[in-house]
Amino acid sequence: MKIPSHLAKFRRLDATLARLDPIEDQELWIWTAMNAGVNLLNAALHRCGATADTDSFHTQVEGVYAVPDRRDATMQDRMHAPGDVMHVGQPAIPGPLPEAILRGSEALRVIENLREIFVRGPRRARPGEVRSWRDAYDTCVRELSSQAGAPPLP
Amino acid sequence: MTNDEHTAKALGIERSLARCTTSDFETVIEACMLAGTHWFNIVLHRTGVAPVERDAMHAEFLSGADRRKAQVLLPTALAALDAIEAIRTPFVRGDLDGGERAAQRALDHLAELRRAAGETSGTPAA
Numbered sequence: 618m619k620i621p622s623h624l625a626k627f628r629r630l631d632a633t634l635a636r637l638d639p640i641e642d643q644e645l646w647i648w649t650a651m652n653a654g655v656n657l658l659n660a661a662l663h664r665c666g667a668t669a670d671t672d673s674f675h676t677q678v679e680g681v682y683a684v685p686d687r688r689d690a691t692m693q694d695r696m697h698a699p700g701d702v703m704h705v706g707q708p709a710i711p712g713p714l715p716e717a718i719l720r721g722s723e724a725l726r727v728i729e730n731l732r733e734i735f736v737r738g739p740r741r742a743r744p745g746e747v748r749s750w751r752d753a754y755d756t757c758v759r760e761l762s763s764q765a766g767a768p769p770l771p
Numbered sequence: 772m773t774n775d776e777h778t779a780k781a782l783g784i785e786r787s788l789a790r791c792t793t794s795d796f797e798t799v800i801e802a803c804m805l806a807g808t809h810w811f812n813i814v815l816h817r818t819g820v821a822p823v824e825r826d827a828m829h830a831e832f833l834s835g836a837d838r839r840k841a842q843v844l845l846p847t848a849l850a851a852l853d854a855i856e857a858i859r860t861p862f863v864r865g866d867l868d869g870g871e872r873a874a875q876r877a878l879d880h881l882a883e884l885r886r887a888a889g890e891t892s893g894t895p896a897a
Contacts, residue, residue, distance in 0.1 A: 622866040626797060633795040642787035644780065644805055649798050652863070674865030677829055683860045690867055692860070701864070736805060737828065739776040 618701055619670050623660040624767050627653050631758070639747040644736045647728060647750070651704075654725040654757045659701045660765035661718050667710050668699040675701045679708055704729055721760030727753035773823050774813045778890065781809035785881075793878075796870035797863045803877035804855050810884040811852045817888075818844045830856055848887035851880040 630653035639646040663670040673682035673695065682700055683692040699708055705726045714722075728750065734740050742750075761767075772780075784806040791799050808827065815821040820840045827833055830852040833841060841849045855877050861867040862874075 618864075618866055626866070629795065630797055633791060633798045636790045637787060642783075642790065644784050645787040645791075645798065645802055648801050648805060652797060652801065674860050676860050676864075677831060677856065683865065685861070685865065685867060687867075690861075690869070692865075703864075737826070739772055739780065 618659065618674060619672060620660045620663050620766065623656040623663070624765065627656040627660070627765075627767065630656065634754075639750055640742055640744060643742045643747075647731045647736055650750070650754045650757075651725070651728050651732070654721075654728060654754070654761065655702070655704065657758065657761035657765050657767065658705065658718070658722060658725060660767065661721065661761045662699075662702065662710060662714075664766055665715055665718065665764060667714055667718075668702065671697065671700050673697070673700060675703045677703075679703060715764055717760045717764050721757050721764070724753045724756035724760065728757065772812065772826055774816055777809040777813045777816075778888075781806040781813075781885070781888075781890070784809070793871040793874040796874035799874040800855070800858055800863050800870075800877045803874075803881040804852075804859060807852050807855050807881045807884040810881075810888040810890065811848055813888040814845050814848045814884075815841070820844060845887065848884055851883040851887070854880045 630649050634646065634649045634653060637646045637649060659668070662668040671682070673684045674692070676683055676694065680696055682695050682697060684695045685692050699710060702708060702710065705722045731750065735742060784802050788799065788802045788806070791802070793799055808829070811830070812821075812826050815827055816823050820837055821827060830849060858873045858877050862870045
């Protein structure tokens, strides 16, 4: 996807996230934070040239992209070089990458790793746990925004 | 995961949906996928297609055998979850026009999954 679309999605997801509570809404908070971060990561990777801002969308299967025909809003599956990543390391992007992208990716991975336990699994978060979630999201946004060409959030 | 645990997760995600509108279409679609998958797992476990020790994560990742059984035993639920998953690529991971309408369709499919699981308390918001 193109950088402006990634940034628009990041801004929308970040605004939604602000209305969610990481304890009461833990599943949707984690998922929305992850999706916001992935869009920033893709914008950052495209901007530094590590991946191409191809007009295609990642599918559920790593390496398979849906390529839109915008005249009739149809899509066709294709396999091509990245492109958007689905998650950190999916697919792996060869380095060297800017240090800020590496730091932002590590923070995003912290959020992605919450999925199995807290979204798909039955565990409820304890109040003390969510501070590290917020810290990871803040780090992810700060580091990746600096590389993605995203203006600072208010 | 047990059906009681799936029910608690699905209802919790649907409560969070109430904080969103269809203008938050990416989050609404994802919430429908997440809650819908919990409802779908209840149907999978209840019909014996998969035991409680083996939850489905995404409909397209069901084994070939489980998917064929699901097409026979729970076609409506499978079709509803497939439909939500199909909406994700163009409107969550992609930027095709019509995200808000897609979110409304996802909510409709979530309601089908909820009915298939036999849950009748309230209706999904957003």
